[in-house]
Amino acid sequence: MARVLVVMMPAEGHINPSLGLIKELVENGDEVVYCCTEKYRTKIEQIGAQFKAYSFTEATLLNDPDMKPFEIKHPYQFIYMVLKHIIQRFIPDILKLIENETYDYLIFDSLIGWGGQILGKKLGIPTVCSTTTFVFVEPLGSDNDLEEDDEEVKRLYNGIMELSQQLAAQFNVAVPSLAELAKHAGQLKIVYTSRYFQPMGDKLDDSFVFTGPSIVPRMDAPAFAYEPLHAPYKQTVYISMGTILNKDLDFYKLCFTAFHDLPIQFILSSGKDTDLEPLADLIPDNFIIRPYLPQLEVLQRVDAFLTHTGMNSTSEALYYNVPLIMLPLTSDQPRVASRVQELGAGVIVDKNNLTPEVLRNAVLEVLSNASYREQAGVIGETLREAGGYKQAAAAIGSFLGNRPLSATSRLHI
Structure with a gap:
C-alpha cells in the first residue's frame, strides 16, 4: 500500500x-507519517x-505575535x-525531518499554502x-477596504515578491505568480464541509471534494457525567471559545452576569490553561464548568451552542443540528458566522457591542425560536450526507487511480 x-x-x-481520514488510511493498510509538534504525539499515535x-x-508558535489570529483586511x-x-519556517524543518525518505503522496494543511x-x-x-475552513472563492480579505495604493499594501506586495523569489531559489522551484500564491494549493482539496454550506460552492470545480466534518471518537476526551443535564432545567446551552481564544475572564464574568437567573443549564469549557480562581465566587449555580470537555458528546445533548464560530466547532454543532449563538472574534470566524446566520441557523452578537x-x-x-434548530438541521443533513472521512479516503483513492505506489524517488534536495 501507500x-x-x-x-x-x-x-x-x-x-x-x-x-478520521488518517485512521481510515491506516486501517486500509497505508503507512502514514504525521508531522506536527510534540504536543500532539499521543493523539496521532493512538490512531496508528x-x-x-x-x-x-x-510555545514557540503561540508566543510569536505574528502567528496570533488577526483580522485580514487585504489578501496580501x-x-x-x-x-x-x-x-519559511515549516518547509526547511519538514525537509530535514524526511531527508532521504520515500513517500507516495502528501497530505498537507491548507494554511501551508x-x-x-x-x-x-x-x-x-x-x-x-486538507482544508479545515471554507474555501476562499475570492481571496481572503478582498471584501475589506484597504486600497492598492495604501503604503501598507505596497510594503506587503514588495515583501511578497522578495520572499517568493527567495524561497523559490532556496528550494530550487519555479517562482510562483501572485495568483498562484493566493489560490488554494494542492492537486486534490479535501474540504471538511458540504458544498451547500460552503459559500459560492457551485463555483468550485471537482478538485474540491466536500466530505463534511470528520466525526470520530477522540481518545483524549475526558469523561463527563450527563445525568444532571435537563434536571432541574429543561434546556441546556454549551459555551466554548475554542482552544486558542479561551482565556478571556471578562467574557466569562459577563456570561455569569447575563445568565445567572435563567432556568437554563449552562456548560462551560473554560480551557485547560485558564485559571478561573479569580471568578470562583461569581460562578452561578446553573453553570457546570470544566477545563476540557468531550465536545462531540456534549453537542448531542444540548439545545444551543455559544461559540467563537471556529469552523471545526461550528461544523460539529451543525452536524448534530445544534443552533448557534455566535461571537466571531478573528480570522475566518466572521465569515463562518455570516454564513450560519445567512442560512438561518443562528444569530451573531457583536464583539464590540457586547453587554x-x-x-x-x-x-x-435562539432557544425560543424553533426555526434556528430547523435550519441547523437542514445544514446538518448535508454535512452528514457528505460522507465524512470514508468519503475523503475514497476520493484520495480515486485521485491516485492506478498510479504505481512505493516506487517514488528519494527527496531531491
Missing part, C-alpha cells in the same frame, strides 16, 4: 478534522500513524503571513490539501 506524508499546523481545529515532531515547540496580509511565518506544492515538487509526488443584556437576548432568541 506511504503517506502528512504535514499539519499544530492546532486542534486543524488536526481534529484530519484524524507514525509521528515526527518539528524542531520548534508549541494573508499571503505574506503564510510565506514568512509558515513556509504554496509550501505544500514545494514539498510535492521536492518529493515528486501528488499533493492533497449582558445583548448576550442574554441572543441566547433566549
